[in-house]
Amino acid sequence: MGCICVKESILPQEEAITLMESQLEYFKNSCIQVDYTMRKYSYLSVINPTQWTDICDNLELKTENNLISPKVESLYASLQLQDGCFKLRPLLVMGIFLSNGMSRQKARLLFEVYDEKKTDSHEKPEISELLDLIKDIVVDKLPILVHNSTNPPSSSQNVARYSKKISKAYSVGKGKLIDMIFGDQGTVGVKDFSLLFDNQENGRILTPYGFRMFLGQFAEEEE
Numbered sequence: 394m395g396c397i398c399v400k401e402s403i404l405p406q407e408e409a410i411t412l413m414e415s416q417l418e419y420f421k422n423s424c425i426q427v428d429y430t431m432r433k434y435s436y437l438s439v440i441n442p443t444q445w446t447d448i449c450d451n452l453e454l455k456t457e458n459n460l461i462s463p464k465v466e467s468l469y470a471s472l473q474l475q476d477g478c479f480k481l482r483p484l485l486v487m488g489i490f491l492s493n494g495m496s497r498q499k500a501r502l503l504f505e506v507y508d509e510k511k512t513d514s515h516e517k518p519e520i521s522e523l524l525d526l527i528k529d530i531v532v533d534k535l536p537i538l539v540h541n542s543t544n545p546p547s548s549s550q551n552v553a554r555y556s557k558k559i560s561k562a563y564s565v566g567k568g569k570l571i572d573m574i575f576g577d578q579g580t581v582g583v584k585d586f587s588l589l590f591d592n593q594e595n596g597r598i599l600t601p602y603g604f605r606m607f608l609g610q611f612a613e614e615e616e
Contacts, residue, residue: 405547411602425498428488468534483526506526513583515580531604
């Protein structure tokens with residue numbers, strides 16, 4: 394299993410998105426604490442409104458619109474079910490990506506998102522589903538936070554176009570990640586999965602910025 398390097402380039406669209414991501418304030422918590430708290434205040438992989446309030450209070454998260462970040466409620470609305478509840482998995486993925494922690498810790502927690510039976514092993518369909526969820530959160534959902542009223546480094550329209558562009562490159566990027574994770578094996582264990590991301594290059598992919606920049610490489614190749 395090798396490394397996949399991500400180009401170092403801070404685009405104005407990325408600056409706009411990352412500034413708004415920080416307003417959610419997951420960064421104040423470790424990924425382990427986020428994972429523990431969300432699992433504690435959930436039942437049967439669902440988080441109801443009361444449990445969500447407890448989670449936000451414990452982790453000190455911002456969930457309401459404010460002058461600096463007027464689209465927070467829109468982001469969470471995009472993740473809500475019709476009854477006001479949340480599925481646990483999307484919130485776990487978002488929380489793990491936006492919180493602090495070593496890359497191998499994040500990798501282990503992400504692996505466990507789809508390892509409810511604690512088999513410590515995944516085949517390609519489970520990892521494929523995990524990557525699809527990461528893409529939905531990191532590429533499709535988080536850019537919603539950018540709003541022109543805050544005078545961002547890049548307009549919300551440009552950010553939306555940027556998100557759409559890298560979304561088109563996802564199938565190629567996903568294939569590269571699947572190959573990197575599995576090699577010629579049919580399964581991957583939690584230990585190998587964690588070690589794979591335990592370096593600077595691959596570890597950055599487990600951040601919103603790094604994941605989007607990784608896909609962006611393939612978007613550039615397609616132009």
